[in-house]
Amino acid sequence: MRFSITGVNHKTAPVEVRERLAFDDRSLLEALIELKRRPGFCEGIILSTCNRVEVALTCEDGPGAGVAVDQFLADTRQVECDWVTPYLYRYEDGEAIRHLFRVAASLDSMVVGEPQILGQLKSAYALAKEHGAVNGFLDVLLTKAFNVAKRVRSETEIGVNAVSVGYAAVELAREIFGSLDDKKVMIVGAGKMSESAARHLKRCGATQIFVTNRTHERAAEMAELFSAKIIDYPVFTAFLPEVDIVIASSGAPHYILTKEDMKKVIGSRRNRPMFLIDIAVPRNIEPDANNLDNVFLYDIDDLQKVVETNREGRMQSAEEAEAIIGEEVARMLARLKEREVVPTIVSLQEQLESVRLAELARMRGKFGTLTAEQEQALEALTKSIINKIAHGPISELRRQASQPEGQHFVTTIRRVFKLGE
């Protein structure tokens, strides 16, 4: 049996190809049913996200398995096989296991360490299992992949820090306020960046959002997006003492909030902390405001710097994660090798048991009827003898299973104990 992963991702295929190959819910289901039907395929799972489409398969040994997968993908997505083949990559056996673990641990993602991929893989697994496309080897392997991903998350800091400006703002707000529940946000100047930051903040619990903009129409548009309250631009500073987080991104060519303004605001708030996010260029808030106690002012460069440092941190964590994955792949391969010697171990035990039973029968003919106690003693004695004989070869078989020369040893044992083919 061979295990392989075939697919495309953001590194090997442009978006035009990926979107052509991507499965929606319905076509994914049909593809899984088709996969089960195809001759030569044993088990399979299909992972389809915006950055990757992959088919993980176990199939019977033999030539042409790879081509069959390419054909399967082309058929189910109704594209020419020749068109898709140049974009496909294929990993087999050990390499495929490594790839699966890397994908689950988000090392192969566009944003390394992003957490969604694990959820997507779990959904793909659940769907395949529900429809009987996974049963046995892939079951074990995927469960292991989820454990490996969990281990990578807990032992490295790969997913700890934010790597987008909007999310960095949320993380900073959390460091200031703890929970964002019941926090009030004011957006000054309705732009794309402020919209993204506000969306993140709202998703993380910020209850009320105020919007103020020079042009009322744009403010109204954004207010509708967040069910926000519109504040008249000329009087927005009067509302600041109520607000915990300010996102400034207006096009004003000068500071719209000075240190003096903020001093008054923070006084009215009785020094409760305030987080100011100034993503406007030129800046909207006088940088010296950051020197006021309990005012935390971050401009776009500060946020970028945080993101950059976090990204470097992730790369370091990725190296640690690769080491963990290397270790887990080796362990998995050893486990698989061990499974290969199981038939030999079973035959050995059966062979010894048959010898034991034959000898017991022969002996009974010589000694006539035995008492129950004598029977019991004989059973125990003979079982103990064959167990002791089997112990050495079985341990050694297990040990040798993962060694490169292990197969020779297996053959020798089969020959010595006359285990047949």
Place this chain on the structure above:
Amino acid sequence: MYEMGVFWLRVATALYGVGLLHVMALLLRRKSGFLKYALFAFLVAAVLHFVAIVELATAVGHLPVDNFFECATVCAFLIAVLFLFVYWRYDFAGLSVCIFPLVFVLTQIGAMETPMLTWPSTNVRNAWLLLHVMLVLLGYAALLLTATASVFYLIQERQLKSKKSIHLFKRLPPLGTLDNLISNSMAFGFVFITLGLVAGSAWAFIESGTNWIRDPRIALSFITWGFYLAMVFLRASAGWRGRKAALMAVAVLCCSALTWAAHVGLRSMLTK
């Protein structure tokens, strides 16, 4: 006449106690439950306080400011009147956080000029002292927590202002969490230390009559409590956070450490 004056003063102290309870509830629950009842009790207490001073003055033939106890009584009365005026004129209820406990404690000191009773048994005496010690120690523990959390707040605030990687901040709790911790531990500490102070001064009063006020250790306890009261007031009214709050908390902690050091020989009192 003099006894009546002392009696009314003690009744006034009890009524001022309602104000103290209001402040404690306010600090612990962060919302005012019974401010208007406390204010009413405070007003009645101030009237009785006035009656007491008049009766004492009639008894001694002049304004009773001959010793520390009498000075405290008059001083507390003046503070109470001033507060009522400020409240009536400016509606500044926030001041009550500072004034209610202060007036209560000063009036309590004033009411302790005349020895009242003796210990019914040694056990009650020792148990009372232990209660005082336990309350004060709980208060100190809460204060230590307040000071530590204030320093952490300061560090975290500096880190956030220095704008380094978020990664660095993760080692400390968020500012909001620290702020809650500081508020809660400060409120509990204040309640315990105030109750401890009341229990302790009452114990000393019964134990050594009017001599207790000359004990420097007790004076030090009152000063420490005064600092604590100032810290609680500044936080509750002006929202002191960050550097100022951390320095204040550490100063109060040092003061408390001194008070503690001064009380080290307390065990000998139990075996007396």
